[in-house]
Amino acid sequence: MSLLAATGITKRFAGITALDDVRIAVDEGERVGLIGPNGAGKTTLFNCLLGLLRADAGTVSFDGSDITRLPAYRRARLGIGRTFQRVELFSGSSVRDHLLFAHRIRSGTGALWKDILGLGLPKPQELASCDALLESLGLEGMGGEPIETLSLGQSRLVEVARALMTQPRILLLDEPSSGLDRAETAALAGTLMRIQTDQGFGLLLVEHDVELVATFTDRTYVLDFGRLITHGPTAEVMKDPQVKTAYLGDMLVDTP
Numbered sequence: 001m002s003l004l005a006a007t008g009i010t011k012r013f014a015g016i017t018a019l020d021d022v023r024i025a026v027d028e029g030e031r032v033g034l035i036g037p038n039g040a041g042k043t044t045l046f047n048c049l050l051g052l053l054r055a056d057a058g059t060v061s062f063d064g065s066d067i068t069r070l071p072a073y074r075r076a077r078l079g080i081g082r083t084f085q086r087v088e089l090f091s092g093s094s095v096r097d098h099l100l101f102a103h104r105i106r107s108g109t110g111a112l113w114k115d116i117l118g119l120g121l122p123k124p125q126e127l128a129s130c131d132a133l134l135e136s137l138g139l140e141g142m143g144g145e146p147i148e149t150l151s152l153g154q155s156r157l158v159e160v161a162r163a164l165m166t167q168p169r170i171l172l173l174d175e176p177s178s179g180l181d182r183a184e185t186a187a188l189a190g191t192l193m194r195i196q197t198d199q200g201f202g203l204l205l206v207e208h209d210v211e212l213v214a215t216f217t218d219r220t221y222v223l224d225f226g227r228l229i230t231h232g233p234t235a236e237v238m239k240d241p242q243v244k245t246a247y248l249g250d251m252l253v254d255t256p
């Protein structure tokens with residue numbers, strides 16, 4: 001049984017069929033890629049899996065339970081973490097504030113309201129787990145830094161850290177390489193690989209950067225014009241002539 005699975009997902013926007021009967025599954029601890037050219041429907045599928053968009057048809061299940069009608073915050077509490085294509089951090093707050101906020105959302109004790117009112121002081125163990133996570137991501141000593149002083153690469157890591165504070169069983173990443181150069185992308189991939197291997201959560205990587213997907217994932221799904229055109233072991237998918245010529249062209253890396 002897959003940890004996260006979606007079948008028959010169809011989504012239309014005013015005459016455009018963004019997704020047409022798409023299925024996807026990610027197992028526990030697996031690294032899966034989702035690729036496709038611009039407008040293929042990747043972000044739409046990502047949002048349907050997260051509950052940020054309601055599909056017109058299809059079902060989504062998590063750990064064997066139907067979550068199709070659950071709102072995004074309840075999916076997050078079940079253990080579906082995510083980062084977005086655009087960095088969504090709050091200026092005026094520190095790195096640690098971002099992590100604590102995420103932790104309170106996941107724990108769902110009502111302490112979030114105290115945070116909003118400025119009343120809930122972090123507990124020592126919350127601070128310790130923030131600092132340990134920052135250290136594991138190579139951001140040691142940066143907890144007190146104002147978020148606006150970080151580079152884009154560091155900001156992406158804070159987004160990952162924030163998602164990891166919710167202790168996800170699966171992490172969905174929408175174009176984490178967006179805006180990063182090759183060296184920054186390689187550094188981010190190395191850090192993600194290390195922490196995913198260490199913690200064992202499942203991972204769905206939505207990416208334009210085919211090289212990143214080729215080196216990082218075990219299996220890959222390919223969307224085009226809202227349809228799933230192929231899926232399978234990443235190395236085989238990358239060699240598929242249909243994918244190579246019709247959809248990825250020169251972007252495709254040569255895989256052994």
Ligand code: ATP
Binds near residue numbers: 037044045
């Ligand atoms: P990119 O790689 O450029 O981010 P994508 O594969 O993520 O593209 P989507 O953003 O999911 O593709 O878009 C799929 C299709 O749905 C596109 O034709 C897009 O214009 C359309 N679309 C997406 N969101 C909306 C919306 N809110 N309203 C109308 N059309 C939309």
